[in-house]
Each structure stands twice: as C-alpha cells, then as structure tokens.
Amino acid sequence: MSTVMIDGLNKTYRSVPALTNIHLEMGTGVFGLLGPNGAGKTTLMKILSTILPYEEGRVMIYGLDLAKDGDQVRGLLGYLPQHFHVPVQFTGREFLHYVGSMKGMTDHLTRSSQVERLLEEVNLLPQADKKIKSYSGGMIRRLGIAQALLGEPRFIILDEPTAGLDPSERIRFRNVIEQLGENHTVILSTHIISDIESSCGKVAVLNKGNLLYQGTTEGLAQKAVDGVWEFQVPYAEYDKFAKELSFISSRREMNHAVFRVIAKEPPHIHAKAVQPTIEDGYMAVINGVSS
Ligand SMILES: Nc1ncnc2c1ncn2[C@@H]1O[C@H](COP(=O)(O)OP(=O)(O)OP(=O)(O)O)[C@@H](O)[C@H]1O
Numbered sequence: 544m545s546t547v548m549i550d551g552l553n554k555t556y557r558s559v560p561a562l563t564n565i566h567l568e569m570g571t572g573v574f575g576l577l578g579p580n581g582a583g584k585t586t587l588m589k590i591l592s593t594i595l596p597y598e599e600g601r602v603m604i605y606g607l608d609l610a611k612d613g614d615q616v617r618g619l620l621g622y623l624p625q626h627f628h629v630p631v632q633f634t635g636r637e638f639l640h641y642v643g644s645m646k647g648m649t650d651h652l653t654r655s656s657q658v659e660r661l662l663e664e665v666n667l668l669p670q671a672d673k674k675i676k677s678y679s680g681g682m683i684r685r686l687g688i689a690q691a692l693l694g695e696p697r698f699i700i701l702d703e704p705t706a707g708l709d710p711s712e713r714i715r716f717r718n719v720i721e722q723l724g725e726n727h728t729v730i731l732s733t734h735i736i737s738d739i740e741s742s743c744g745k746v747a748v749l750n751k752g753n754l755l756y757q758g759t760t761e762g763l764a765q766k767a768v769d770g771v772w773e774f775q776v777p778y779a780e781y782d783k784f785a786k787e788l789s790f791i792s793s794r795r796e797m798n799h800a801v802f803r804v805i806a807k808e809p810p811h812i813h814a815k816a817v818q819p820t821i822e823d824g825y826m827a828v829i830n831g832v833s834s
Pocket residue numbers: 556557560561578579580581582583584585586587
C-alpha cells in the first residue's frame with residue numbers, strides 16, 4: 544500500500560527548474576533517493592518536510608494533501624536535515640527534551656519515556672549526560688535520528704544521514720534505519736550506494752531534477768545488463784587507459800590496474816563480462832546508457 548504519492552511535482556528556484564514532473568510512490572519500508580550533486584534530492588526532501596513550497600503537482604502523505612493539510616502532515620513527520628546543527632553546550636538528553644518540548648510534548652513523563660527509549664535505540668544512553676561538543680560525528684548523527692523520531696512520526700525523512708561517518712558508525716546507523724523501515728515510511732537520500740544496497744527495498748534515481756528510475760534495487764542493477772566488463776592492464780599503463788576510457792571504477796591488483804566499464808561491446812580484447820551491481824545500474828542510468 545502506498546503511504547506517499549507524488550504526482551506531477553514541479554519546483555523552480557527563480558524560474559530555474561530544480562524538479563520537473565516528478566511522479567513517485569512509496570510504501571512502508573526504506574526508500575532510497577540517489578543522485579549526483581544538484582540532482583534535486585534535498586529540494587524534494589524539503590518539500591516533503593513542508594519547509595519549501597512548490598509550484599505544481601499533488602503530494603499525498605498518509606492520505607493528507609501536503610498543500611492543504613500542512614499542519615497535520617507536520618505531525619506525522621520526522622526530519623533529519625542534511626546540515627544538522629545542534630546546540631553543543633547541551634547534553635544529548637537535554638537536547639532531546641528540548642526538541643520534544645518544541646514538538647508539543649508538554650507532559651514530562653511521556654516525553655521522558657520516549658527520550659529514554661530513543662537514547663537506548665540509537666545506542667547513546669552511556670553518553671546521554673555528556674555535552675554534545677564531546678560527541679563524534681556518528682554520535683551527532685544518531686542524536687539526529689533520535690530527535691527525528693520524537694513524537695512517534697510515521698514518515699521519516701533522512702537527508703544524507705551517513706555522510707562523514709566512519710565504517711563502524713555507518714554499520715550501526717544502517718541497523719537503526721533498517722529497523723525503522725519495518726513499520727515506518729523512511730526516505731533516505733545518499734551518495735553512498737552501499738547504504739542503498741543494505742537498507743533499501745526500493746530506490747529512485749534523480750538527475751538534474753528529472754526522475755530517471757524508480758523501482759527495486761535489483762531492477763536498478765539490471766539497468767546495466769547490456770554490458771558490464773572488467774579487464775586488467777599493467778599498472779604502468781593506468782594513465783593511458785584512464786584518459787581514453789569512460790570507466791565506472793578502477794582498482795589496483797598487484798602490478799595491474801583493473802578497469803570496470805559499461806559498454807555494449809567488449810572494451811578490450813581481454814575484457815570479461817561481469818554481473819552488474821546496483822552501482823553499475825546507477826551509472827548506466829545517470830549516463831543515459833541503460834537498457
Ligand atoms: N535556495 C536555492 N536557490 C537557488 N537554487 C537552488 C537553491 N537550492 C538548490 N538550488 C539548485 O537546485 C538544484 C537542486 O539542488 P538540491 O540541493 O536539491 O540537489 P541535491 O541532489 O540535494 O544535491 P547535493 O547532493 O549536492 O546535496 C541545484 O541546481 C541547486 O543549485
């Protein structure tokens with residue numbers, strides 16, 4: 544069942560298009576939003592979180608019309624913005640109480656029980672009474688999730704939640720997001736394809752304000768099914784090939800460079816066809832060479 548429906552959405556900044564005729568449907572679970580810089584991801588998330596107006600289109604969130612029922616929609620929302628600023632003199636616990644009060648949770652007992660549960664869920668209980676200025680980037684992001692979840696929202700918007708996290712923080716964070724997806728609608732924008740791979744059932748790809756793909760992660764990988772190839776050359780020849788080729792990735796293996804290329808025909812005499820990944824599908828869609 545769809546919980547969020549976007550129909551013919553258009554947004555411009557001083558007549559420059561940022562989103563063009565977007566049609567999207569989401570349901571319970573984690574929905575990934577992928578796209579290069581300037582694709583329109585943050586613009587879409589700001590619109591969904593009611594902080595940015597739009598010119599055209601219809602957006603329905605849990606049966607409420609965003610254009611008419613903004614106040615009610617806000618009551619369903621939890622939002623972690625891309626740039627999450629926190630008052631660093633607060634402790635984590637104080638900050639969550641402050642946000643809870645701002646969200647209208649005036650009853651201290653109810654607010655306290657949610658704050659304590661969320662601190663535990665995002666694994667911040669041991670540091671809850673430490674000042675935020677002593678927190679790592681990952682801890683601040685986890686606090687960001689906790690503040691987004693205060694008030695038990697049904698629709699959670701996370702703008703690049705794993706940006707700047709180290710690998711162990713990222714894994715911990717993914718676990719929190721996966722659990723949320725069991726009974727919430729979560730939309731998550733990222734540049735990091737492995738976040739999508741592990742957390743998201745469905746995904747959309749935006750580029751220059753246009754929606755290029757929406758569907759399953761497996762379906763995205765299949766967009767590169769026409770040809771993903773790998774071949775190796777002596778490492779000394781890396782620069783020559785790197786200049787000539789349009790490749791998805793390259794890696795060093797001993798004295799060789801291994802190139803990964805999307806092409807209909809084998810790009811090199813020793814090229815071997817390989818199984819497409821989500822990243823291959825994403826690159827094929829963005830570069831307009833998808834099948
Ligand atoms: N306040 C603004 N005024 C004018 N143009 C804007 C504004 N905010 C965004 N834009 C433009 O709208 C387009 C979409 O930007 P947006 O920030 O939504 O992209 P994004 O996919 O979130 O990018 P990133 O991954 O870099 O955060 C870009 O061309 C951007 O320059």
